[in-house]
Amino acid sequence: MSCDFSLGHYRELLRAAHSGGYQWAGFDRPPEPGVLILRHDVDLSLKGALVVAEAEAEEGAWSTWFLMTRSVFYNLASTEGERAIARLHELGHRIAHHAVWPDVDLDDRFDPVVSWHNPDPDYMRAPIPGAVNVMEETFFDPEHYRSDSNQHWRHGCPHEDLREHRFEWLQLLTHPAIWAFDGATMRESMESMLDADRAARLEQLRNDRIDLS
Ligand SMILES: [Zn+2]
Numbered sequence: 447m448s449c450d451f452s453l454g455h456y457r458e459l460l461r462a463a464h465s466g467g468y469q470w471a472g473f474d475r476p477p478e479p480g481v482l483i484l485r486h487d488v489d490l491s492l493k494g495a496l497v498v499a500e501a502e503a504e505e506g507a508w509s510t511w512f513l514m515t516r517s518v519f520y521n522l523a524s525t526e527g528e529r530a531i532a533r534l535h536e537l538g539h540r541i542a543h544h545a546v547w548p549d550v551d552l553d554d555r556f557d558p559v560v561s562w563h564n565p566d567p568d569y570m571r572a573p574i575p576g577a578v579n580v581m582e583e584t585f586f587d588p589e590h591y592r593s594d595s596n597q598h599w600r601h602g603c604p605h606e607d608l609r610e611h612r613f614e615w616l617q618l619l620t621h622p623a624i625w626a627f628d629g630a631t632m633r634e635s636m637e638s639m640l641d642a643d644r645a646a647r648l649e650q651l652r653n654d655r656i657d658l659s
């Protein structure tokens with residue numbers, strides 16, 4: 447099994463967790479032994495998020511999707527954004543908020559759960575009034591946390607440890623664009639994402655009555 451950042455290996459990760467006996471869970475209650483909390487910070491692409499969300503549903507999994515209201519890459523208030531939220535709910539997933547410090551824009555689109563985008567250490571784990579901070583003590587400590595930032599697992603790909611049930615419980619943070627778009631490096635995955643985006647942008651221009659003849 448090759449630990450690449452492909453949709454195929456993401457599915458293998460989910461299957462490994464299933465074989466390891468883990469139960470899917472969210473941020474609505476403190477983690478119990480044997481749970482796997484799948485968290486996705488959606489920084490770049492709603493399209494990428496939906497690709498991963500569909501794959502999870504096919505594998506019998508569900509997760510919590512942290513969506514931005516202040517992304518420079520997508521607009522959650524657009525038709526595309528509304529459709530993405532509706533589809534994620536349809537697939538059985540949960541929606542939470544990926545916030546840009548210091549603004550928390552929680553409204554009825556979101557469960558009261560927040561992750562900070564690129565947080566500084568001084569506020570990363572601080573309590574947030576009226577909401578769960580995913581990095582607060584209840585949900586985070588280094589033994590129970592893994593993340594795929596920039597196609598780099600600091601402690602190695604967790605699939606084997608999941609299959610062997612070596613984590614008591616785990617919060618697993620993944621960034622869907624890394625897995626949804628092909629590429630052996632972060633640069634290549636981003637190029638794939640931009641290629642797909644160009645085609646989508648042309649379609650949006652046509653829909654906006656721009657003459658592309
Ligand atoms: Zn792996």
Ligand SMILES: [Zn+2]
Nearest residue numbers: 487489563564
């Ligand atoms: Zn982020």
